[in-house]
Ligand SMILES: [Zn+2]
Ligand SMILES: [Zn+2]
C-alpha cells in the first residue's frame with residue numbers, strides 16, 4: 614500500500630480493518646490500480662462465445678465481431694471502426710486456450726496453467742476438470758456470480774508457487790470476514806439447499822486437482838469456508854470490445870475539431886439504437902460483457918458504505934481494477950465503495966439494502982445514510 618495515498622488501519626471493533634486516505638484526492642482521481650491475485654471468466658459466458666483472454670479477460674473480438682454477435686446481425690455497420698484495436702490471438706500450443714499477448718500466456722502458464730492445461734485441443738469430456746465444470750454449470754445458470762474454476766486456479770496458484778506457504782497465506786487473508794462472523798449471519802452459499810451440491814462439488818473438485826498443501830480446504834467444512842471466501846470477497850469483472858471502441862471514439866471526438874456537431878449527434882443516436890434496440894432485442898442488457906470474477910488484495914480491504922466516496926472501475930478493458938474517487942476525499946477520511954448493485958444503491962430503502970448486505974457480505978451496515986434512515990424510522 615506504499616505511496617498510494619492510502620493506508621490499512623483498524624477502523625473499529627465492528628468494521629475491523631479499512632482503508633484510510635493519507636492525502637487529499639479530487640473527484641475523478643484514481644486512488645490506485647491493481648491486478649487480481651487470481652481471476653477467471655464465468656463458464657457459461659465462455660461457452661456462449663464471449664471471447665476473452667484466458668488470463669486478463671481482455672476482449673479478443675474486434676468491435677464489428679462483437680457487435681454482430683450481440684445484435685445477432687452479421688451485416689451490422691458502425692462508424693469509426695478504424696479506431697478499434699484489432700486483437701492478436703496467441704493460443705496455448707498444447708490446449709488452444711486463447712491469450713491477448715505472450716505476456717498473458719507466460720504469466721498464466723507460470724501462475725496456474727501449467728497445472729490446469731488439458732494438453733490437447735480436443736474436447737475430452739471425461740477429463741476430471743471438464744466433469745467438474747459441466748457439473749458446476751448445471752447448478753449455476755446465468756446470470757453467473759462465481760466459478761468453480763476460480764477455486765481450481767487458486768489451488769493451482771498455490772501448488773505452482775515457489776513459496777506455497779506465503780501464497781496460501783495471502784489467500785487466507787480473505788477469510789477474515791467469514792471466520793469473524795460475530796453477527797452469526799448464515800451465508801447464503803452455506804444454506805441448506807446448497808448442502809448436497811456443495812458435497813458433490815467437493816468430491817469432483819478433489820478428483821480434478823492435486824490438493825496437496827491445501828488439505829484443510831478439502832474437508833466438508835473447509836470446502837464451505839472456501840466458498841464463503843469467494844462469496845464475500847469476489848469482485849465481478851466485465852470487459853467488452855464495443856465499450857473499448859466506444860471509449861476510443863469518445864476521446865477522438867473530444868479532441869477532433871473537423872467533425873461537425875451533426876455528425877457527433879448522429880453517432881450518439883446510432884449508439885443508442887445499438888444498445889437499446891439491437892443488443893436489447895437479441896441478447897438482453899444483462900448479458901453484454903465478457904464476465905468473470907477475481908480476488909483483489911487491496912480492494913477487498915475497502916469497506917462498504919451506502920454513500921460511497923469511491924468506486925471500482927476497469928479502465929484498461931481487462932482484469933486490472935482501479936479505485937476512483939466519486940467525490941473529493943480528505944486526508945484521514947475512510948475510503949468506502951458500494952458492494953450493492955448500482956440500481957439497488959440508489960433506489961432501495963434501508964431495510965432492502967441491509968438484507969442484501971447481510972445475506973451476501975455478512976454484516977449490518979452502520980453507515981451515515983443507514984443510521985439517518987434508522988432515526989427516521991424510529992421517530
Ligand atoms: Zn491478456
Ligand atoms: Zn494449455
Ligand SMILES: [Zn+2]
Pocket residue numbers: 918919920978979980981982983984
Ligand atoms: Zn449503509
